[in-house]
Amino acid sequence: MPQAPFHQPDSGGNSAASVTGLVHSVESCGTVDGPGIRFVLFLSGCSLRCRYCHNPDASYVRRGQTRSAADILEELARYRDFLQAAGGGLTLSGGDPLFQPAFAKAVLKGGKAMGLHTCLDTSGHLGANADGELLEHTDLVLLDIKAWNPERYRNLTGGELRPTLEFAERLAALRKPVWLRYVLVPGLTDDMEDMAQLARCARRLGNVERVDILPFHQMGRFKWDELDLDYTLRDVREPSAELTEQARSIFRREGISRYEVH
Template sequence: MPQVFPQNHDPDGESSVTGLVHSVESCGTVDGPGIRFVLFLSGCSLRCRYCHNPDTSYVRRGRTRSADDVLKEIARYRDFLQAAGGGVTLSGGDPLFQPDFAGAVLKGCRKLGLHTCLDTSGHLGVNAGEEMLADTDLVLLDIKAWNPKRYRALTGGELRPTLEFAERLASLRKPVWLRYVLVPGVTDNLEEIEELSRHAALLGNVERVDVLPFHQLGRFKWDELKLDYTLKDVPEASAELAEQVRGIFRRGGFPDCVH
């Protein structure tokens, strides 16, 4: 069964849906095209061992806000975001953990004339209804690992829901930017990356691939939360390894793989 965080509704309409917001970033530059207003929602169905924002995984660390309140804040940045070729990105955590709230914010952003982006692992892709996807211009899809056993060991979840969501997005011809975190000794199997590259090319809707080298910048958050950080001794991905992996995706048909 898909996981959904209970959200409050009001007879006045979608704008009164409430959700748990972890934080916002008004000038994001790495979560979609242009300069973006990034809304980080609380809650996630996965527990990725390399997560650099583990605090967003727990709903108890969020602040209750209404979609109307969030949209009023976003509206103040509308002209700037449009002039900067940007828009609004819903991230987290995973926004599909709170689908009603995420859907209401996306719909409101479309009414404001803003480009919309959904940043998700796809693990809860079944929570993304037709209306939500119609209000989404771009999906940033995080594929954590290509091997199902490796995926489960890394995230605690199953890979299949993400692949099914990717196939659904392909059938809708919904633009996707694929994201892959490169962790030495964990997600750096070049044969598996070759397979992922071929699969992404076959989907037909993946516009670009971002290879994100693993780093240790989020380790202090694990310590603050008193969580067991199992990758503390893993080195950061070298520039040479990252470029080798980007080369695989470039040869697979993704020339924009430059990050």
């Protein structure tokens, strides 16, 4: 079963040293989690249990290492000049960073204070945890919408679609830039009409700058085996190049050039 969100006490006016969180790992030169080269902080904990998850080890808070926001920001500062020169910045991923909102906010706020571009990678399922201050210090949201049909979403993730859509509407109202991410899984998320409806929604929101169609892969399967978890997609093949291009063409057609499609 998905875990309940991990609520740290909000730091209020306290220093970043007093805010701690559970960190799964750090990637100092990420290239796929936002523009440019990025410092990617993977936080532990997630409210969903996606059947295709390639980081199931990051879904459980018990696998995290406790670190302070100040410690993370000290590490980030060593890369600041390089990240700025590379047109990159800071990305919080996971798991889902909104599982630990106080810690996520402290790190994003510190990254902005350094003059870095900041990015939040989230399913939006815990969007209600993102208060105004957290979003104020977020330049870009990578929003993973797992499926458009509520029943398929529930079957795929164990959660409900509605919170993600409500978060998307909130981001649109704030004019917060969004890159939409959609994992293409044969037999699960390859319904063409579902994708067309999602594309129309993205167009209507008006703040979606880019859509990434991410072909399903089996590269995270070994993690499920190591954790002794039931992996239900062992026999699912990666989508063909033709299917992937067909999916991208749906978003290009429905988007009417309002956003990039990759």
